[in-house]
Amino acid sequence: MVEKKILITGASRGLGLAISKILSKEYTLILHATRKESFTHIEPGSHLLCADLNDRQELNEFCNRLKKEHGDTLVAVINNAGITLDKSLIYQPENDIDRILQVNLKAPVMICKAAMKIFTLKKRGVIINVSSVVGETGNAFQAVYAATKAGLIAFSKSLAKEVAALNQEHAIRILSISPGFIETDMTDRIPEAExxxxxxxxxANRFGSVNEVAEVVAFLVSDKASYINGTNIHINGGLL
Structure with a gap:
């Protein structure tokens, strides 16, 4: 049986951890975090591929290792890693702006570029970029964060069209998902009134769980979702 590997970035906690637990039932995982020490749980048989996505050299090395060490068996990429540094744009330091843009948008673009070099040879593969509901609705004090998430939606749709323009005979799919208010350690920091x-x-009158989002991801990477491509999937309980 041919080994099938899936890369999950930001896999040490929250949504990334939930996705890894579900996908480990059928796939070999390549788990990313900034550092090994970030992991409190690692699915058996998984490979660790750590890098600081805010560091351009580490990001380049990460992409090179992905191709070299896992290119033969990579079938999907889940770009989940992201950061939010909420603050009014007026007072947001330029370093924070650069960091949000680098981790949330530039890094997924570069990882997609590396993955596409693998998938175009096989004419098969799945990429899921994790966006957010605020990428479409916007949100006060998250202007830069929302911009990166909107960028991922447009990027995913454009890349799907690009694949088709280059080769009509392929089974490569590029999608984005936009979770709404999902209970994670990131959302735990939001004030109760908010x-x-x-x-x-x-x-839906409730917040979502990471497992609900992870189940959608598991479906989207499977062949059951083979006709879902170039679109953004909302997982938000109706929040728009």
Whole structure:
């Protein structure tokens, strides 16, 4: 049986960890975090590929290792790693702006570039870029973060069209997903009053779980979703 590997960035906690637990049932995982010490749980048989995505040299080395060490068996990439440094743009340091742009947008683009070099040879592969509901709705004090998430949606749609333009006979799919208010350690830092404001705007009348998002990802990487391509999937309980 041919080994099938999936890369998950930001896999040490939250959504990335939930995705790794579900996908480990069928795939060999390549798990990314900034450093090995970030992992409190590693699925058996997984490979670790750590890098600081804010460091351009480390990012380049990461992409090179992905191709060299796992190119023969890579079948999918989940670009999940991201950061948010919430602050009014007026007061946001340029270093913070650069960091958000680098980790949330530049890094996924470069990882996709590396993956596409692998997938175009096989004419097969799946890329899922994790965006956010704020990429479409916007959100106060998250202007730069929202811009990166909107960028991932447009990037994913454009790359899917590009694949088709280059080769009509292929089974390569590029998607983005936009989770809404999902309970993670990142959202735990949001003040309670702000959480309640979001809750009243969600028709489902509750926040989502990382497992609910992970189950959608597991479906999208499978052959059951073979006709879903070049689009953005909302997972937000109706929050728009």
């Amino acid at each position: 959480k309640q404001k979001f809750l009243t705007a969600i028709p």
